[in-house]
Amino acid sequence: MKEKSDFSNKSDEKIAELVQKGQIQAFGILINRYEKKLTRYARKFLFKNTTDLDDILQNIFIKAYKNIKSFDLKRKFSPWIYRIAHNELINHIKQKKPFFFPGFDLDVFWPHIIQENDFNDKIDRQIMRKNINKALKQLKPKYREIILLYYFEEFKYQEISDILKIPISTVGIRLKRAKKLIKLIYHEEK
Missing domain, CATH: 1.10.10.10 (Winged helix-like DNA-binding domain superfamily/Winged helix DNA-binding domain)
Structure with a gap:
């Protein structure tokens, strides 16, 4: 098993490729890189401190992991995971009206x-x-x-x-x- 330091200089796309090839521990690196960014995005998208935020983020990462094989390695990883976040946040808004x-x-x-x-x-x-x-x-x-x-x-x-x-x-x-x-x-x- 590779250590985290082996992943630190790899691009998101290279790490996604490793996950696609079965190195599931590499997905933790992507979570570490995107957790704060997606939290900030979700808070601004929802415009409130929601108790559901942790659940939403968890669902985003679960969906990203389940669908990692569909990620096109020729493209950038960040728009792909933000698209998943977008869909998850839209679903949350539809379930939880009104908007603040x-x-x-x-x-x-x-x-x-x-x-x-x-x-x-x-x-x-x-x-x-x-x-x-x-x-x-x-x-x-x-x-x-x-x-x-x-x-x-x-x-x-x-x-x-x-x-x-x-x-x-x-x-x-x-x-x-x-x-x-x-x-x-x-x-x-x-």
Whole structure:
């Protein structure tokens, strides 16, 4: 049996290949690499601290393990596992309505939407944060998810296309529409 240190310099795709070939202990490395990322993604996707989060993550990794043989080694691993996470989170939302969207850090989400000099004081910034939060809450899930994947998870258009199973052009269109809708809703709230 190989030690974990033997896996540390291997790509996710190489580790997935080892798992496909029967080295099941290598899957633990993928779990270690993706647990925090998928937890962050799930929290932002669900927008609440849910008691179901551990169960959701467990289901994501179980499905990834069960379907690892279907992973195409010519592709990147991260969009593949995020697609599994996407499906699992959509299923969770369908089972658990209503949808809740908490606050977030504007500087992380949209650093270019408003310049720092647009704020007179801390209270104005808090009001803006609240208004943008309301705007995001009003977005359809297909637009909200594009925002999450692009701004929070920092995926490229091609990776988002792979995760959502939509053409790259649709990714660009949805992102543009989402930003336009957020600005429109935000300015109506002002």
